[in-house]
Every structure is written in C-alpha cells, then in structure tokens.
Amino acid sequence: MANGILKGKKGIIFGALDEQSIAWKVAEQAYAEGAEFTLTNAPVAMRMGAIQQLADKCNTEVIPADATSNEDLEKLFKDSQEKLGGKLDFVLHSIGMSPNVRKGKHYTDLNYDWYHKTLDISAMSFHRVLQTAKSMDALNEWASVLALTYIAAQRVFPDYNDMADAKSLLESITRSFGYQYGEAKKVRVNTISQSPTRTTAGSGVKGFNAFLNYAESMSPLGNASADECAAYCVMMFSDYTKKITMQNLFHDGGFSFTGVSQGVMEKFED
Numbered sequence: 001m002a003n004g005i006l007k008g009k010k011g012i013i014f015g016a017l018d019e020q021s022i023a024w025k026v027a028e029q030a031y032a033e034g035a036e037f038t039l040t041n042a043p044v045a046m047r048m049g050a051i052q053q054l055a056d057k058c059n060t061e062v063i064p065a066d067a068t069s070n071e072d073l074e075k076l077f078k079d080s081q082e083k084l085g086g087k088l089d090f091v092l093h094s095i096g097m098s099p100n101v102r103k104g105k106h107y108t109d110l111n112y113d114w115y116h117k118t119l120d121i122s123a124m125s126f127h128r129v130l131q132t133a134k135s136m137d138a139l140n141e142w143a144s145v146l147a148l149t150y151i152a153a154q155r156v157f158p159d160y161n162d163m164a165d166a167k168s169l170l171e172s173i174t175r176s177f178g179y180q181y182g183e184a185k186k187v188r189v190n191t192i193s194q195s196p197t198r199t200t201a202g203s204g205v206k207g208f209n210a211f212l213n214y215a216e217s218m219s220p221l222g223n224a225s226a227d228e229c230a231a232y233c234v235m236m237f238s239d240y241t242k243k244i245t246m247q248n249l250f251h252d253g254g255f256s257f258t259g260v261s262q263g264v265m266e267k268f269e270d
C-alpha cells in the first residue's frame with residue numbers, strides 16, 4: 001500500500017543486521033515509498049553478509065561505519081551525500097548493544113568497561129551521528145532524525161539491565177540535540193519507543209519471551225510488530241510530521257498507559 005510519501009527524500013539507515021531487524025523493515029518500506037538511502041552497520045556486522053542482500057533489493061550500497069567512531073561517521077555522511085547527490089532528509093539510528101547483557105552480568109555487579117561500551121554504542125553514538133551531521137551541514141531543513149528506544153527508560157524492567165540507562169540517555173540526547181538542531185536548522189529529532197520485538201538485539205534480553213507475552217497481555221491493541229514500527233518510521237520521515245520534534249513517541253499498542261488489563265486482573269483472582 002505504498003503511496004510515495006518519501007519520493008525525493010534521501011537518507012541513511014543504520015542497524016539492519018538480518019531480516020528480523022527493525023531497520024531492515026524500515027529500509028524495505030522506505031524504498032517502497034520512493035526514498036533513496038544508503039545502508040550502514042558496524043564492520044563486524046558486514047561479515048554476516050545479509051545486509052548486502054538488502055542493499056541489492058533497495059538498489060543501494062552499504063557503507064560500513066562503527067557508530068562509536070567519529071572518523072567512520074564523517075566518511076559515512078560524506079560518501080552518502082556523494083552517492084545520493086545532495087544533502088539528506090532522514091536518518092534512522094537503530095543501534096543497541098550491551099556487553100553486560102550479552103555476558104549475563106547482573107545490574108548490581110556491572111563490569112564498568114562494558115558499561116561504558118553500552119552507553120557509547122547505544123546512546124552516545126546518537127549524539128555523534130547528530131553532531132557529525134550538524135558540523136558537516138549534511139541535513140536539509142525539516143530533515144527527520146529518529147532513534148529507537150524502549151520503555152525501560154521510564155520504568156524498571158530488571159532484566160533490561162544497563163540498556164535501561166542507555167535508553168534514558170538516548171532520550172535525553174533527543175531532547176537536548178533536538179532543541180539545538182531545531183533552532184539552528186529546523187531539523188527534527190525524535191525517538192520511537194517500540195514494543196518488545198523478536199530480533200537479535202531483543203532476544204538477547206534475559207527472559208525475553210516473558211517480556212513479550214507480558215507486554216502483549218497488557219496492551220489493548222497487542223504488541224506492535226517490526227513492520228508496524230517501520231510504517232511509523234516512514235511516516236516520521238515524511239512531510240506529514242514536520243512539527244514533531246524532541247519527543248519520545250510510544251509505539252506499543254497502548255502498553256505505556258495501561259495500569260492493568262482485564263486479562264492480567266483475571267490471573268490474580270483467587
């Protein structure tokens with residue numbers, strides 16, 4: 001049901017690893033809506049090979065970049081503008097990784113080198129992306145920059161571990177940089193807070209099935225899928241959402257505002 005709402009728009013999509021990735025679905029839908037973009041991921045993700053298939057499908061190329069490296073990001077923005085023939089209109093930051101989560105470290109026993117990595121990869125990288133784009137003047141006025149986040153930034157989900165801190169920082173950067181970039185260049189910056197979704201990053205969280213099922217039973221509309229998230233991202237890149245900035249936008253079937261659902265209440269009846 002593509003309507004060409006991204007016709008003429010140019011962008012960069014970070015974070016497509018495999019077909020499950022939210023960024024993969026965003027690329028497919030943005031392409032169907034008429035956008036032109038480059039794809040990027042960390043050099044290690046490149047070795048898995050799947051992202052090249054996506055690039056072929058979207059008639060584009062992959063430019064490797066570690067999102068924690070200023071040098072890589074500068075090259076990415078330079079090469080993307082050269083390839084696409086001008087400044088950019090949208091950027092998707094779909095990046096998350098915690099060595100503490102991966103290695104099963106408890107939140108009260110974190111390895112601080114890994115904690116630094118979590119914050120650097122999952123949150124500070126968003127600041128780097130924005131700062132690089134701004135200093136290179138790589139974005140058009142009214143460009144839309146999005147990052148993906150999770151409600152553990154506001155509420156405690158114990159097994160989300162240090163990623164919760166990273167998401168809080170990510171959302172704070174969104175507000176602070178959104179203000180600066182809005183004033184300077186009319187660029188909008190937002191996060192989308194997505195339901196639990198079965199992907200490589202998602203499934204790394206301990207007890208992920210319980211996470212997913214609990215959210216499903218607490219959401220009047222049910223969990224939002226990766227495809228539905230992609231549709232929301234496409235809308236946020238379009239001109240239909242020009243005055244939305246500095247927001248954290250819940251895309252979670254109503255989970256964030258549900259105190260308790262009927263289904264969950266029934267489980268506690270004696």
Ligand SMILES: NC(=O)c1ccc[n+]([C@@H]2O[C@H](COP(=O)([O-])OP(=O)(O)OC[C@H]3O[C@@H](n4cnc5c(N)ncnc54)[C@H](O)[C@@H]3O)[C@@H](O)[C@H]2O)c1
Pocket residue numbers: 014015016017018020021022023041042045065066067068093094095096097121148149150193194195196197198199200201202203
């Ligand atoms: N899956 C969920 O349940 C869920 C829910 C809410 C928000 N999110 C967020 O959505 C985003 C995308 O995650 P996903 O679920 O599609 O999983 P995913 O594993 O497919 O994507 C994560 C991506 O981050 C990339 N990455 C890791 N380190 C990097 C680095 N140094 N430089 C550049 N890229 C790097 C990975 O290669 C991968 O492509 C993440 O920010 C995640 O926290 C996911």
